[in-house]
Amino acid sequence: MELQQMRYVVAVAETSSFTRAAERCLVVQSALSHQVARLERELGARLFERTSRRVRLTPAGEAFLPAARQCLEAADRAAAEVAAAVGEIRxxxxxxxxxxxxxxxxxxxxxxxxxxxxxxxxxxxxxxxxxxxxxxxxxxxxxxxxxxxxxxxxxxxxxxxxARDRLVAVVAPDHPLAGEPAVDLRRLASEVFVDLPAGTAGRAQSDLAFAAAGLDRDVAFEVTSADFIDRLVGENLGVAMLPSAYAPRLSGVTTIEVTDAPARVEYAxxxxxxxxxxxxxxxxxxxxxxxxxxxx
Structure with missing residues (x-):
């Protein structure tokens, strides 16, 4: 069993195609197919089901794939450690x-x-x-x-x-709150919100603050990525709360200080x-x- 064969298997599994796998691995398809077939003979089991329309892992292939990835990662790690020992980071x-x-x-x-x-x-x-x-x-x-x-x-x-940062309110430029210098959570609780999905750390920052203040709010729009929130807010579909250090990246919206705003901590x-x-x-x-x- 060779590392290159494992690389070919991983590539086929990730692309669901022998053609695309060969392109990724910079080899001709016939050579890649030959090495995969050779590995299958050695293992005594087929790793892929091949039809004219699709390629997918067999149960044996599903079992082989995680171990193959671990072997490849270990080999890469070994090469990197050797390179670091002679002063080169790779x-x-x-x-x-x-x-x-x-x-x-x-x-x-x-x-x-x-x-x-x-x-x-x-x-x-x-x-x-x-x-x-x-x-x-x-x-x-x-x-x-x-x-x-x-x-x-x-x-x-x-x-x-x-770093530690406080959240700010984000509203559309024509929203009634847009001209306010600051708001509090009680005032914001009457608004419809755009926020991250319930259960995420980003959502919890606001949920915990409103709960601590004894307030309920209506999160009508849930977005899986914060970099789309300002587009919904800009259409006046709701308001949002986002970190103040992130606010300068937003466009088409207005930010307002929240006097009793929740905070977050960024970690590496x-x-x-x-x-x-x-x-x-x-x-x-x-x-x-x-x-x-x-x-x-």
Missing amino acids: GRLAVGLIPTVAAVDVPRALRDFRGRYPHVRVSLRVGASEELADRVRDGALDIAFLGLPTTARPRGVAARAL VWSRFGRTPATSAFLTALGIDADTDADG
């Missing part, structure tokens, strides 16, 4: 971030990092804080930037608090059980001492 850096991250200018940080370490392959995943923390814990992400209510802390990961989190050389280098580039600030 390998992969998988970064997760919430759309409203503001404590770190992630694109600029990656630009500087890439300029210093050009052999590191970088992938980005945008998602909700709780999802990103889970992916750091299971090793799918190397580092993530989260936003949590002040009553919560990242669990099961190493963490560094980066990474694995507590070992870091790749690229992860350590990125943390250092961010000014984070991972050995003393791993407090998750």
